[in-house]
Amino acid sequence: MLPAYTGTAVRAAEHPLLAQGQGGALMRQAAWGLSQHVIGLLRERGQVSGATVAALVGPGNNGGDALWALSFLRRRGVRAVAVPVAERLHDAGHAALLAAGGQVVGQVPADTAVVIDGILGTGARGPFQRPAQAQVPDGAAVVACDVPSGVDADTGTVLGDVIPADVTVTFGAVKTGLLLGAGAQAAGQVELVEIGLDPYLGTPDLQSVTAAEMLEVFGPPRWDDHKYTRGVLSVAAGSEQYPGAAVLVCRAALSAGLGMVRLAAPPTVRTLVLTAAPEVVAQSEVGGRTSAWVCGPGLGEDQDAQDRLAAVVDRAAQDGQPVVLDASALALVTLAQVRRLRAGGSAVVMTPHRGELVQLAQRLGPEAGLELGEWGDRLDTDPVSAVRELAAALDVVLVAKGPSTLVVSPEGEALVQTEGGPELATGGTGDCLAGVTGAALARAQTGSPREMAVAVAAAVRLHGTAGAQAAQDGPFGASVLPDQIRSVIATAAGSRWRR
Template sequence: MLPAYTGTAVRAAEQPLLDDGQGDALMRRAAWGLAQHVLAELRRRGPVAGSTVAALVGSGNNGGDALWALSFLRRRGMRAVAVPVADRLHDDGHAALLAAGGQVGEQVPSGTAVVIDGILGTGARGAFELPDGLVLPEGVTVVACDVPSGVDADTGQVLGEVIPADVTVTFGAVKAGLLLGAGAQAAGRVELVKIGLGPHLGAPDLVSAQETELRAVFAPPRWDDHKYSRGVLGVAAGSEQYPGAAVLVCRSALNCGLGMVRLAAPEGVRQLVLAAAPEVVAQDEVGGKATAWVCGPGLGEDGSARDRLAAVVALAAKQALPVVLDASALSLVSLGQVRRMRAGGAVVVMTPHRGELVALARRLGADAGLDAKHWEAELDTDPVCAVRELAQALDVVLVAKGPSTLIVPPEPEGSAWVQTEGGAELATGGTGDCLAGLIGAALARAQTGSPREMAVAVAAAVRLHGTAGSQAGQDGPFGASVLPDQIRSVIATAAGSRWRR
């Protein structure tokens, strides 16, 4: 699990140390760590000796970090050039650079291998404008100091221009803005340098599932497992108009180590699914033994769709089964049905993309006490807070799908999860059906737990889905039908030899 904090929280954690006179020590620790990561980037490019490193330097502490890093690099034999973008430089950092034999120049030298972005830090707000005449050499590696200039460290917003980084070296704690929206896209690979803030940080504002969670949720079977103990997923999906959605849900669920999939669908959909996965137990009505249900992919919006949704709701409420509501189910389900399932002890997971999220807030939010108009404005400025408010209003786990996917339980004390794996390669029809199958499988394997506990399994499923999409995209364009096999490959790699005994 990777914890992340807003820039505001990190500055608050720094304050006791600053009050204790440790500001210079914090800056040197940060700068030393930054210099080590710059050296690592130089080694990736080729010989280090004689390389040129430049820094775009602002007037604040972020600029001071960059100047001290340049001084350390200069002492390792690099040519170090500071390019001021403000009227003044950090005094001690400037002195350290000059004492080490570094230079101050008016522009980034041609042939520079690495440029450090040290213009703005975590306290920056508002729109950022690139320095006049800024030209970076072709092929240069950009390393951001703490956050890329132009990124809001709290929310990931980019209101003006931004300097995209190949690597962001962040200090004390990973900033939430590096994992959200445009900020995540601008940050590149994020590397953390610990500077001693741990005892002062408190609970994280965001967490992100890592390989540890993926391996735990999608672990190989124990020696005494059987198909029922490995989880049974019920699927109400597919229709005459959208039969393939059921295939994608079922194959994705089966390929992540589930014990059984039980499908409730019309005859034509059942035949299509059985041709692709004959191990699926196919039936025409919702029912039978299951430890979780997925409802909605390709379901349509006719009477049959409503009947299948109502049957899943009744079963979940009666047996306290976790339910994933996706696609068609998001536009069909009523607030009363959600409350019925929750009253029966069922964990309800909703998986909307941006448009569906707004539609949910408008359609169900008013009855749940949400000011939809205010909420929509907040969704742009503080997406974590907005998604949390809707999750609490509906009493569900919300999976707000996008470039940064948020997974938020309804409990006020529950951590919000964010996953940034995958990207635009997943923006193709059917990939959401695959994700619904993975989330359903994760819940079926977990079988019981609070919404907060189930959110961990959901986050692991989102990570698995994004990783599979990213790997599939390395071979070129693809359709969603390749994802189930790629999912199997990701799990086998993560689990290592345990799946290859």
């Protein structure tokens, strides 16, 4: 797992070391790491010695980090220039830059290859207005020092301006705000420089599933596996009005390595699905041996949809099997049904996008004891706490879909995946995610809500990676995702799959 911490938590972790008089050493260690990442960018561009690197320097410790980094770069033959955006400069960093032969100038030189954003750090709050000096020449890469200026390190909120980075080099721990919403978009590629804070950090605010952990969920079968040990997913999806949703759910689930997919759907939907994937076991009603359930994509909201949802709840609650509720099911499910599933031992996973999340909170939240109040506002300003509160109230795993997708267990453990982008903002991709999520639960088969949340986050990573790779060939529709999902797994597993 990749852990992330709020900026507040990271500053608190620094206090014991600062109290021991290690502040200067921490700054130089961070700045050295920053300089090495800048050198890596310069090498990619074909020139280190003689290249120009300019830093936009604020008056605080973030500016000090940038100044020390410039001093190290100057000793590698880089033309290192500081562009102050305030009257005061960090004393020790300023002295180090001048001693190394660096310069202080009034504006970023036109030939600058890399601009270091050292204006604001993790303690900045409130709207940021970009200074007049903070101009980035065409073609220059931007490297943020710890966090991009304008990003709230605790929440990812951007108030006012922001300086978008190609790379953010962050110190001590990855900051929560670099993985959420606008903050994640502004951060670009995030690189971590360790400075010895691990013993003081405590419990992460967020975690992200890595590629290796994704493969633990979706890796090749064991030598002695058979179709039932590989997981069987039952799907209640599709209707006369929305038949294609069932095709996407089933194909995506099969591409994720399941042993079997069962489908309960009307006759025309079954025919369509069997044409696309004849290995699906299609039937008129839910039933048969299964490991997990997906209910909702393309289900509609008529009486037939309600009956199919009720049948899934009955079976899953009876057997204690995990259930993914998506799309139509989010608008139909009652709190009584959710509680019945949980009482039967079923992990319940809900997969709303933002609009559905708000509707879910408004419809079921008050009955579950959620005080709506400013909840909707906090969904924008502090999404982690808002989603945590709703997940706890409903006693479900919530998958809050978006540019940064949050997966939150009822106990409050939060995971975030940032692999998916705007390329997934097209009809049907959510159906594919529902299929992959169901596959993850079917393959896991048992586990606590926390363990199920980790499996779900692996599904989100797989789905997002597939979308990003599909987008390399240009615009696409959701129907290409199942094959891309299969490709992502095969590439990640390498020879293990072919063995």
